[in-house]
Amino acid sequence: MTNVLLHLHLALGAFLLLALAIDKVKAWRLGVLGASLALVITGAFNFMTRMTGAPAGWHAFIGIKLLLALHVIAMCVMIARGTGGAEKEARWRKGALGSCALVVVIGLYFSNFAR
Ligand code: HEM
Secondary structure: OHHHHHHHHHHHHHHHHHHHHOOOOOOOHHHHHHHHHHHHHHHHHHHHHOOOOOOOOHHHHHHHHHHHHHHHHHHHHHHHHOOOOHHHHHHHHHHHHHHHHHHHHHHHHHHHOOO
16 A cells, blocks of 8 residues: 555656646646645655654655645646746746656655665
8 A cells, every 4th residue: 555655656746747847737737736636645645654764864855855846736736727927837837847856856765765
């Protein structure tokens, strides 16, 4: 169960990263908003289950990851609303893409290399 949810979390994160990278947040609005909600739920579950026996630095980096993930989700919601105008949305997308890449790297590192 724990690993299934971790892999689901990984798949949802990859989907969000792809949507940001190829500028499909608006076109895939429903999928992006659904994936964001599911990432928060599966992320909270991962947080509770993977805290035990956490390696050094885990709490600090997962805390930073959580804040960056919230930045990504907030930007996705604002882009999906479509009221920002093209210039602002392009800026939001670039910022969110950078944060999302960092979030994925931190997550993959602590899930696969730090333990
Ligand atoms: C933009 C949203 C997010 C993305 C793109 C993302 C991405 C990832 C990725 C790629 C992994 C590695 C999974 C694997 O190797 O199978 C991961 C792990 C994890 N994520 Fe997220 N995540 C997001 C949101 C969240 C949120 C909101 C939380 C809530 C605290 C969270 C908590 C965690 C935890 C605790 C782990 C496991 C770390 C470990 O194994 O020690 N994530 N995430």
